Amino acid sequence: MNIAEVPDKEADYSVPALARGLSVLGMFNAHTRSLSLQEIAERLGVSNSAVYRILFTLTNMGYLNKHNTQYELGARVISDGFSYLASRDIVEVAMRHLNELRDRTSLSCHLSIREQTDSLYLYRAFAAQRLSVNIPVGTRIACHRTAMGRMLLTSLSEIELGQLYQLVRLDDYPAPAPRTLLELQNLISEDRDRGWVLHRSDYSTAIAAPIRDHNGHVVAAINLSGPDAVMDSEDVKEQFRALLLASSISISNELGYSHPFG
Structure with a gap:
């Protein structure tokens, strides 16, 4: 043939x-x-x-x-x-940006999502220094005790936040964590308006920013964290915050978010 x-x-x-x-x-x-x-x-x-x-x-x-x-x-x-864009693995999208952020700042970077009242750590860009903050993947920390956790709670309205925490004892946690629901609601409202969170604890400082989906909803959070000795200067914190926010916008854009300022 x-x-x-x-x-x-x-x-x-x-x-x-x-x-x-x-x-x-x-x-x-x-x-x-x-x-x-x-x-x-x-x-x-x-x-x-x-x-x-x-x-x-x-x-x-x-x-x-x-x-x-x-x-x-x-x-x-x-x-x-x-x-489809929103269903892409957030870790897959975020890891390159967090690795680059770690390399530029020499600070540890983490990614987390909210599961009820916990912040669940999904990824960390390890800063290989003697003085560094590195929280293992899979760790769960109460949201109201961390910068990323508080950032994640900004996705909830005041009513939703009240419903989530109506049976949670907040006075069991040491300062600087909020100890009443009203204090928590006021704190999260301020965090939402600010668009980022700075939190100090255990001789370390963390700055967190939101990751948004195509609807603008906060679906995850990222942070930069390091010892107070490194993060003490206001100029340094401002520089780190700007880099962190730029990374959060880049990640959000890859998830379909359209930033209102371009």
Whole structure:
């Protein structure tokens, strides 16, 4: 048999209608936000009647919206796309940035998420110095006792915070941790407005910043932490805070967050 006569087995499994539907979705981008049926048909190289069924199906499923004679991407495409970004492993996204931050500051960097009233440590960029703060992955610390934990609590409203802590004894913890629910609520409100947290304890200082998802919700937190001897200067703390906030924005952007200031 002549090679030219061998059937293309891969072509046997293709679905032309699906391919056309995906091609239609791929026509839309930042420069092309809407197209008419005629424009889509011309780009696909098919008749208007052939493309109409594709557009009807995509519109019916929420992948396209129709306004008068124009079609544009629907909420389903946008939602599914952002859901994919948000579902990416936060550790995978954050680790490169935290490693770079550690290298620039020579301080330990950590990543944590909230599980009820605990801050769960998911990643650490180890600072190999004699005077360093390194908390192992898997460690759980009460949120109201740490910079990252307090940052994580800013994702909750005052009512949600009250419901979460209504049965929690706060007066069992030593200062500087808040010892009443009202004190905790006031502290977290200040943290939320500030957008970062500085916390001192056990001869060390930590600065924490939020990690946000595509909706702007705080889903994780990162920190820089080191001994007071290194973190004592206000100028140094300001420099470290700026680097930390820049890293938090970069990580959040990779998770789909759009920073309001660019």
